[in-house]
Amino acid sequence: MAEPPVGVLAEEGGLRVGVVAPDATAIEFCLFEGEREVARHRLRDRTGAVWHGHVPGVRPGACYGFRAHGPWAPGEGHRFNPAKLLVDPWATALDRGFRLHPALFDTGERPDETDSAPFVPKAIIAAPAPPPMPLPSLPGGPRVIYEAHVRGFTMRHPAIPEAIRGTFAGLAHPAAIAYLQALGVTHVELLPVAAGVDERHLPPLGLTNYWNYNPVAWLVPCPRLAPGGMAEVRAAVAALRAAGIGTILDVVFNHSGESDAEGPTLSLRGLGNAAFYRTRGAGYANDAGTGNTLALERPWPMRLVMDALRHWAVQAGVAGFRLDLAATLGRREDGFDPQAPLLNAMRQDPVLRELLIIAEPWDIGMGGYQLGRFPAGWGEWNDRFRDTTRRFWRGDGGLLGEFATCLAGSADIFGADRPVTDSVNFITAHDGFTLADLVAFTERRNWANGEENRDGTGENHSWNHGVEGPTEDAGVLARRAGDVRALLGLLLAARGTPMLSMGDEAGRSQGGNNNAYAQDNPLSWLDWEGIDWDLVEFTAALVQARLAHPALHDGRPLTGEAVDETGIPDVEWRRAEGGPPDWDGGRSLAVAFYAAGDRVLVAINGDAEAVALVPPVPRHGFAWTVLADSAGAAGDLAPRSLRLLAESPA
Template structure:
């Protein structure tokens, strides 16, 4: 049984899974939003279906489900709630939160006027299957689609903030100057605001609150899937892959007080995880947790992943709160059915798979446990590298381990699976790491309580914006050192858009609800010196196979030297105050000289002396 709408010669067949419902209706809407209800029939496996004669591509529709209503037992059937088909490939407009969407059954509130409608879509022509466009040791560039081009002066105003804008020649030129291997799009699936944001005058900006796993949010792609497909094609032509950030750990229906939009109204007991007493499990911090290893949910997830590969040519996926994909009754299991099925699927097996390897549930921190075929966000890299440049004592060994691929975490593999990053959408920007010791999140309306409290950041003597030339120079120096560290690290590296030229969020380290100048990238105020430094690092990394390598390094391949050119001995590794070292590749002679101290230093290497300014990295390639 194929779920969703299937366009046929005489009309469209609609199929929906809802085993505990007593009745389902297909609801068709004409141009004046007049509704026609067609009763659906149930088969022995819990699938409901109806043949809608004369209904074709472009038809707008929703679902209604009736049955027992007992939220405490996970039953939310309410025929007054219009529902989005989980397999709808498009919606006619964006979701807008309204308290009436969460009204209890019996209050007589029909939500049809408040809900977007699904749109019947025709399949795009088949795409030739090609290997993913990606360098395993390349740069992943994290992009929030809307804010990336809202202020871009070269992008036509009508196109700004959309997926199509990513294919603009000026954008592609910037990506190529950074030698981006793949852009990673923060969630593009249709999402809804959290209920507390409206009264604060805010909206969800990041998109980590999905309602649909197929439909693209029309605010980001007015032309829908075709817009994504055309943009992917343009990026592929430039040698750049596309990764989608997918949120399968929860949906926008939230906790027991949240709205009924789709999965909750069809079969909450199967789609969501519950405690023994019927309460929703919340391993996500958002109110509910998807039951990713329920057989029907696994099918939904796999079908949606295949959809984006087959219909748009997507090269891979990053999975938000990744442990949700492997959660079983006893906890996280790297051999969970969904994880195995993704690896074995003929369409998905060769895709780039990136896990955010933590959530807030029991045993939620799973860094290093996703196994072969998976890359993993490495927050240990982020924290240790920040602490080294902040000047914390005793960080030289951790710095060296992170620089060379985190063998303590991924050493069981031939190659590191680390995605090294110093800043991401969640937290301070790279520039703010050097300018703020404390988060400044009052704009979020939560009295500064939200966001990470410990950021391993520093402010160079003044908190926040400062126009003192010495403070500005110190911050610029530190951003350059951080960028140098990232581009010299083995394994995949990730950079959040704008960090290559010093963007700031004014100290806000949780800007999920800031769809405004706090988050939008201001292309006219780029730090051109920092940007030029990033471009130079990118060009060097592209040329130097050693920097782009992923194999776990051994002492046979590299040597660690002190300033005098002698091997670091045990005492120097254990020296709590040491902030200088050099890594030299034996075969090529390429050397990375790191000076984390506040004074300039000269390194005496076998190939000659290298001058390294205070708090900087110098890379020396021997003359050929």
Template sequence: MAPVTFGARPDKSGIEFAVWSSRASKIELCLFDAADHEIERLPMVPGEKDVFQLYVKGAGVGMRYGYRADGDYDPARGLWFDPDKLLVDPYAVEVDRPYVYDARLGARRGEGGDTAPLMPKAIVTALPTAPSVAPPLFQPGGLIYELPVRAFSKRHPDVPKEDRGTLRALAHPAVIDHLKKIGVSAVELMPVTAKIDERHLPPLGLTNAWGYNPVTFMALDPHLAPRGMADLQATTNALRQAGIGVILDLVFNHTGESDERGPTLSLRGLDNLAYYRHEPDGRLINDTGTGNTLACDHPAVRDLILASLRYFVSHAGVDGFRFDLAPVLGRDGEGFNANAQLLAAMRSDPVLSDRILIAEPWDIGPGGYQLGRFGSPFLEWNDKYRDDVRRFWRGDSGMVGRLATRLAGSSDAFIGEKQSRSVNFIAAHDGMTLADLVRYEKKHNEANGEANRDGHDENLSWNLGVEGESAEPRIVAGRAGDQRALLATLFASRGTIMLTAGDEFGRSQHGNNNAYAQDNELTWLDWEKCDLALEDHVAALSALRRSLIALSDTEFLTGQPRNDKSLPDVAWMTETGLPMDEAAWNDPVRRRLMMVLAGAGEDAGRLAVLVNGDRRASTFVLPLRDGYRWLDALDQDASAEAWRLVEGRAVAFMIERRADKGEAG
């Protein structure tokens, strides 16, 4: 496509508007006043490369506008032109109000009337000169904290009421203190761009709480950012000053225009066949489960996505991005291509090439599971890690070898590479919370209004008694111990690690594993009922991980020395201190494992991670070296011993120190 700057660009004399469509016969620019009245409708001038442009002299910053596109209307062939539908500019950087679903937005041509009163209007915004962008703070191997902006702070007692549920809350000192306490390297903000509710939610009295149903890719949701980009800029700056990066979770795989019954809001009305993937007969391809799939191999879509990413880097200074259902970004007519033009452009673009890029490496289309295939520098969510760790702690047989593979960085998923690109996680926004994993064996999504049919049926979860909360001390203690063990496993694993907000202090959604529509106290974090002992445990684990390169390194563990003078990077042992042999690895009932990691230097002490997956306590015999002694890594005042008793279902960390100098490895 031609190097045209799309959207609305103000100067001293007026505004230049530009929008792209290859099939529209006519596009009109509609201007609105602050009272939402349409004050002018102006035909745009078609030009080269299917670009419609218009310069409006005398118009200025703050002008509200939208587009109307006309052309052939034949939905069966994928043509949806309807001048009654007011369309939001795909390049809008601010909208005047949130999107609200109304059935009239999806009415057929000639049946629903003018949708302008129902639609947000784009606001012409003068963006400041982009400052020099600092390098990302976050580096692979750190701790990502996945965070739903609204639910995170809606009930936070220290945040001013007017800021609760917004981006501004994240800049509050109490919030930053919490993030620093648990050692967060970067917050990953679940979608903050403007979205719309799925059409089945309003009749149920529900709303989309997660934000994975976007309309415009650059305009922020007014609920979350009442001051638009200024809120994201201020929050990012405050977090950076505290040493915490910001990663945006963005959705470029579909839009809220949904299937053929969905609303016409923007891309569908401008050029449906170009912006979305279609079957040869004109039917929408649904590789996302949402009704439509963006055609990321089309130049118009590719340019829009790249412009959106550059916008957030240049004007908010974010560290990087996580991409929902990321295989869509690399899909073309032949399937997924890791070297697709869009993915290649992200790697090489001068604005984006140093940013953190994280792929959710699956969608529901053909060949949709692509874990390990995105290539460097992409990090990838690792569901194999999630599932194998859950299976081990649930008590499934034959899991000790797979647990070791996950602890060592999941080299089986990233074949041929030296560094792990794995994002390890136990729980995420999609699924049960970490606390619910040990409370509920089955999902409880009744509140979603779909008769508990939605969400995953297999959660690899367990409970020690009746489902739900129990006051019986033995059960409560057992659940607390299981959570600690899961968290310790996460912090002991090679690769980048991710924790979802509230899992550090035991948040529960009462078994709901698909709470996307629960914008209420089910998902709002209850800060006044947090488990402070569990939170302190996470803080200690995080501090240990940050202090030892043996934990935060991303190189795969191989069992070989890094150089001629060093110890093997890892030794796998039984609880008796003997090397794991073939019989031990293949023992289906083995529940114990010792991982001994080499220190950073020739004389550095080792770190032993003792995993007891049995309900019974076990004594681990530690491997001894002359001139060294073992101490509890989380309580280094504890006396040195050649053995360590590990209570049932727990992970312990032992650090080796030189006996003469008392220096940590």
């Protein structure tokens, strides 16, 4: 007999209940009215790891949780305690968000007998619903991704009604969508939106986990971000789709918010600690650096992830997923395996295989750096592009060749059998300095996080133009602004798939904080009143140029060979002044990309002095026209600047 379905669903005369608890000795299904527990039903049937049964007389809208009986033997991986109410891992809605309370913790030698039910969100039983209506199709073609935070993007927008700021309804507002349309991006990549919990050190500091990388209920939209539940999420995704913009969700399956052995008992820990987590005696493997690691090569953790992904894909209609610390998702007990069960299951699944998948290809576990080893057709965050571009523009020597390789799409990493669009290029992301801070701070300023400025990376490859942090020196400000424009140009001119970080196109600063995960306040929110609209317009022109010119967005690895009857090679490398590049110590580069009859010149001067620009001879009947110049200059290539040109009919 096959194992029965999991989750709680309404059926004729009551409910069908199924919950995974392989090592439990008994499971109770508990019903609530408000905070009052009104009934307990012991599940009498068990098939394999699933406890299941029919509960009569209960209608959709009721709230529930589970209590699990079994051994208390932390050294053997078992932490059963029926005093702790547990959230259904397959729940699709909660009555509220998670908040820490002492009753949730169960860390002694013996089980804590305090009932945690008053302090645990209750799952809500959903009514059967017809399949969602199809959403508008997205246009194909090249991609430009905009990484954003639902709350941070909308909280300070003056045109969005205050009641919906910080939510998916705010993201769906015409003013928010109009900005993204004007910028020209094709996809928004949203920081995690599943229901999660704060790390236990944050509430005493008066802080919360703003980024929300600490999930507990993977199928549930965070009640703070989507008080209207999945319907609100889908409405926002649909509004974006109608504007031609796809939605990518950043998803976290490498760990749960139950943290280490001192963390709260909320769901998986109480139902099947040894089954769902990679335990180490009374503790856990810590490949994600967050206290625990899900054992995703095992059937039930993998089933949970696959069900969650399909749920968001079908119910929300998202265009794809970004996999946080994806090396963990491919990890077995003995290390990373590119053929790991979960990765292969995603590639074969009829729903997921049609979506855009982006891997963050590392974690802190054994052999945790795996850039270039994920499946062809999956995007991968390319941190080598980030670091090399930063170091080259900062002025580090001997990097022109490595920088050129990144500019060409990092085919040395991704190989000849993968499109270079698999390289997701970025210079900044949510994790680290903003672009404005990258050129203004050499040291992090994370004091507001309450960790004595020890958190966040100390290796930022940043520079400050001689003044650390804020200044009123007009010359310094001008040089910083020029670097920001040049870096945006490098990002959007490079082969691969570019990703912009929220507010970089608008001059957003976090005051030097490079780890603002706990800053749910104006430090992290986009300041719409302070936007640099000239910079937004410049970025939009770069995005438009990228999408319009195959020479910039073509996905084929470059060869230097002719690609059609014109005899023009797909790439030519030269100094801006003409002649072959000085690969050992040069700071100027002019790259002519060619594809599909389109030719674009990316001219770069990383030096402190202007250089003459001598473009290649244009084709007969064509002339070079300027698409963008980071210095707003004509003639010679200004110091520390980028100019983008295209061949146009004369």
